[in-house]
Amino acid sequence: xxxxxxxxxxxxxxxxxTSDAVRGISFTLGRERLGIVGESxxxxxxxxxxxxxxxxxxxxxxxxxxxxDIDLNGLSERQMLSVRGRRMSMILQDPxxxxxxxxxxxxxxxxxxxxxxxxxxxxxxxxxxxxxxxxKIRDPERVYGQYPHEISGGMGQRVMIAMMLLADPDLVIxxxxxxxxxxxxxxxxxxxxxxxxxxxGIGLIMISHDLNLVRNFCDRVLIMYAGRVVETLSAADLDHxxxxxxxxxxxxxxxxxxxxxxxxxxxxxxxxxxxKA
Amino acid sequence: xxxxxxxxGRAAGQAGSIAVTLLGLLMLTxxxxxxxxxxxxxxxxxxxxxxxxxxxxxxxxGLDRPLWEQFFYYxxxxxxxxxxxxxxTGQPVIKxxxxxxxxxxxxxxxxxxxxxxxxxxxxxxxxVNKERWPDHVIRVLSLMGHSMPIFWTGMIALIVFYAHLGLxxxxxxxxxxxxxxxxxxxxxxxxxxxxxxxxxxxxxxxxHLILPASLLGYSSAAYITRMTRSxxxxxxxxxxxxxxxxxGLSRAQTxxxxxxxxxxxxxxxxxxxxxxxxxxxxxxxxxxxAWPGFGQYLTSNLIIGDMNAVMTCVLIxxxxxxxxxxxxxxxxxxxxxxxx
Numbered sequence: 001x002x003x004x005x006x007x008x009x010x011x012x013x014x015x016x017x018t019s020d021a022v023r024g025i026s027f028t029l030g031r032e033r034l035g036i037v038g039e040s041x042x043x044x045x046x047x048x049x050x051x052x053x054x055x056x057x058x059x060x061x062x063x064x065x066x067x068x069d070i071d072l073n074g075l076s077e078r079q080m081l082s083v084r085g086r087r088m089s090m091i092l093q094d095p096x097x098x099x100x101x102x103x104x105x106x107x108x109x110x111x112x113x114x115x116x117x118x119x120x121x122x123x124x125x126x127x128x129x130x131x132x133x134x135x136k137i138r139d140p141e142r143v144y145g146q147y148p149h150e151i152s153g154g155m156g157q158r159v160m161i162a163m164m165l166l167a168d169p170d171l172v173i174x175x176x177x178x179x180x181x182x183x184x185x186x187x188x189x190x191x192x193x194x195x196x197x198x199x200x201g202i203g204l205i206m207i208s209h210d211l212n213l214v215r216n217f218c219d220r221v222l223i224m225y226a227g228r229v230v231e232t233l234s235a236a237d238l239d240h241x242x243x244x245x246x247x248x249x250x251x252x253x254x255x256x257x258x259x260x261x262x263x264x265x266x267x268x269x270x271x272x273x274x275x276k277a
Numbered sequence: 278x279x280x281x282x283x284x285x286g287r288a289a290g291q292a293g294s295i296a297v298t299l300l301g302l303l304m305l306t307x308x309x310x311x312x313x314x315x316x317x318x319x320x321x322x323x324x325x326x327x328x329x330x331x332x333x334x335x336x337x338x339g340l341d342r343p344l345w346e347q348f349f350y351y352x353x354x355x356x357x358x359x360x361x362x363x364x365x366t367g368q369p370v371i372k373x374x375x376x377x378x379x380x381x382x383x384x385x386x387x388x389x390x391x392x393x394x395x396x397x398x399x400x401x402x403x404x405v406n407k408e409r410w411p412d413h414v415i416r417v418l419s420l421m422g423h424s425m426p427i428f429w430t431g432m433i434a435l436i437v438f439y440a441h442l443g444l445x446x447x448x449x450x451x452x453x454x455x456x457x458x459x460x461x462x463x464x465x466x467x468x469x470x471x472x473x474x475x476x477x478x479x480x481x482x483x484x485h486l487i488l489p490a491s492l493l494g495y496s497s498a499a500y501i502t503r504m505t506r507s508x509x510x511x512x513x514x515x516x517x518x519x520x521x522x523x524x525g526l527s528r529a530q531t532x533x534x535x536x537x538x539x540x541x542x543x544x545x546x547x548x549x550x551x552x553x554x555x556x557x558x559x560x561x562x563x564x565x566x567a568w569p570g571f572g573q574y575l576t577s578n579l580i581i582g583d584m585n586a587v588m589t590c591v592l593i594x595x596x597x598x599x600x601x602x603x604x605x606x607x608x609x610x611x612x613x614x615x616x617x
Contacts, residue, residue, distance in 0.1 A: 085525030097516035112524045147614040
């Protein structure tokens with residue numbers, strides 16, 4: 001199986017920063033679900049945005065940045081416009097902020113299709129309605145005409161998924177897709193995303209700080225620390241992680257019904273900053 | 278439907294708040310009239326009048342009644358459109374104001390159009406190119422518009438564009454030659470001349486209007502640009518802008534199809550306020566350009582203490598602002614689904 005995405009020595013530096021936010025990471029992605037886990041500031045979201053080249057002012061460099069038949073490294077902004085949304089898209093964290101408050105949600109979904117296919121508005125509308133049904137929205141016609149403030153967070157995130165999968169991309173990056181949702185609707189939303197990704201054979205990168213979520217929904221996990229990948233392992237082997245940082249993350253998780261003692265505190269050794277996985 | 282009763286309730290609430298504001302405004306103008314050191318009786322009867330004449334007029338004006346009773350008389354007068362007589366011209370105040378107001382409205386409307394059409398795109402351009410050269414150029418231009426005194430730019434502009442280049446008309450609302458040629462029907466010279474079919478007068482009026490309107494427009498544009506820039510920068514940092522980019526929209530599409538819609542409400546507010554302050558009259562520019570407008574009228578009456586005229590002017594300015602606020606409230610509903 002040829003990989004969808006090959007990344008070699010990716011580095012990102014924000015404008016005006018004195019050091020890199022992502023310091024040379026490498027990974028490949030097949031038609032699988034890859035989790036990227038790390039604490040805040042580890043650079044995991046930056047990786048997602050760098051792949052879409054959506055980091056205004058930042059410098060992105062890589063020895064190799066291959067996405068299917070496209071060399072992302074040499075692509076101009078103009079060429080990126082036909083990649084974003086169509087070939088690669090991203091589900092953002094909180095529908096309260098990631099949907100435009102003054103436009104009907106259905107029109108926002110249909111817009112993805114209109115940008116990439118030469119179709120009439122009514123055809124795009126039909127597509128969007130079908131996609132809203134596919135993310136298990138019961139009354140798509142009604143929801144289509146609603147504004148973001150009129151729908152719930154779970155519903156908003158389904159709209160987001162519909163919007164980002166509508167043009168049938170090959171790779172979807174989900175950046176903390178459920179951390180703004182109530183615990184009760186998290187699983188529903190994840191199931192919908194998971195079902196669609198499997199059914200359509202889409203590659204998924206799930207960026208999260210939630211180890212259990214990644215364990216359940218991903219095939220493979222990258223553990224990031226301070227802009228580097230410290231460990232890569234399959235989700236099933238997470239409990240057998242070798243790197244002390246990963247072990248530390250696992251130990252810092254509370255367990256329901258477990259013994260009530262203070263949780264382990266993360267240890268951060270300076271020599272982890274320089275090692276490579 | 279609960280929807281409808283909600284809407285009616287809101288309209289009633291709004292009408293109520295307008296009524297209260299108006300009443301407050303009337304109280305304010307009434308007390309301005311009473312507190313001012315100017316003596317309306319003396320102004321009418323003259324310095325040499327006998328004590329009897331003075332007393333007689335004093336009573337005729339109702340000044341011997343208690344203050345609250347006088348206030349009710351004042352309310353009744355205002356309600357029937359009687360705003361008193363101007364001491365200076367001997368005409369009903371309202372007639373004088375109806376004569377000067379169209380000149381100011383014409384000037385202010387052109388100025389705000391120029392200001393908004395120039396200021397909004399410049400503000401967006403500056404925000405999009407933050408900290409790059411277009412932003413710097415626009416910021417300098419807007420700072421200049423803010424800080425140059427308008428009477429000075431007015432005079433310089435007259436010297437350059439009128440005296441030297443002869444591109445525009447000089448002071449006044451039209452060339453001397455045309456004065457009195459067109460009947461005053463609406464008071465708006467551009468409309469009156471068009472209605473009379475006098476194209477020469479129309480062009481002359483437009484020619485005289487363009488320079489003062491551009492100068493006022495430039496100084497409102499300076500303000501509108503700065504505000505638009507900061508509103509836009511606010512929106513460009515929002516997540517929905519990222520969403521639009523992820524979908525494959527270009528920067529320009531994202532700005533005009535997504536971000537701009539979200540600053541319209543704020544823009545309406547500041548443009549309406551800028552328009553209001555232009556309608557209040559631009560005394561300096563009206564003086565430099567010998568423009569017979571509201572600002573000059575108010576100022577000259579303040580100086581000679583013609584209280585009926587001043588009170589009415591204050592009332593009109595208040596009503597203008599209430600009206601503009603109401604108008605922008607209505608536009609909010611139109612622009613922002615969350616307020617419906």
